[in-house]
Amino acid sequence: MPYFTETQDGTVLNVKAQPRSSKAGVDGLIGDAVKVRVKCAPVDGKANREIIETLAGAFGLPKSRVVFKGGETSRQKRILLVGVGADRVRETIGA
Numbered sequence: 001m002p003y004f005t006e007t008q009d010g011t012v013l014n015v016k017a018q019p020r021s022s023k024a025g026v027d028g029l030i031g032d033a034v035k036v037r038v039k040c041a042p043v044d045g046k047a048n049r050e051i052i053e054t055l056a057g058a059f060g061l062p063k064s065r066v067v068f069k070g071g072e073t074s075r076q077k078r079i080l081l082v083g084v085g086a087d088r089v090r091e092t093i094g095a
Contacts, residue, residue: 003032003093006086012069013055013089015077019047026058026093033076034093048072051079059084059092 005012014033021037028035036054040046048068056063059081071077081089 003029003034004086004089007080010065010080010082010084011086011089012078012080015051015055015071015079017042017047017051017075017077019075024050024054026054028094045072048077051077055079055081059088 003014016030016033016035018027018035018037019040019042021039024038025036026034027037036051038047038050038054040050042048052063052066052068055061056066059066061081061084065082065084067080067082069078069080
């Protein structure tokens with residue numbers, strides 16, 4: 001299974017979250033998902049908000065264009081990058 005799916009609205013990424021990391025950032029691929037490290041603990045949605053901020057920064061998007069499609073309470077998440085095509089995802093992730 002690929003780590004993203006291109007849709008009419010943009011691209012949906014499979015994300016594996018790593019909370020409580022020493023630094024935040026997109027850390028390449030792990031299996032069929034993009035590894036995103038965040039400093040926050042997964043409490044009260046703080047890690048999810050940091051994932052949105054991290055992906056928005058990596059793709060140069062406003063936070064409003066990074067939308068959860070599933071997995072808010074799991075380490076495995078599906079996140080829509082509105083208006084982002086597959087080529088841009090490959091360039092940014094480096095795979």
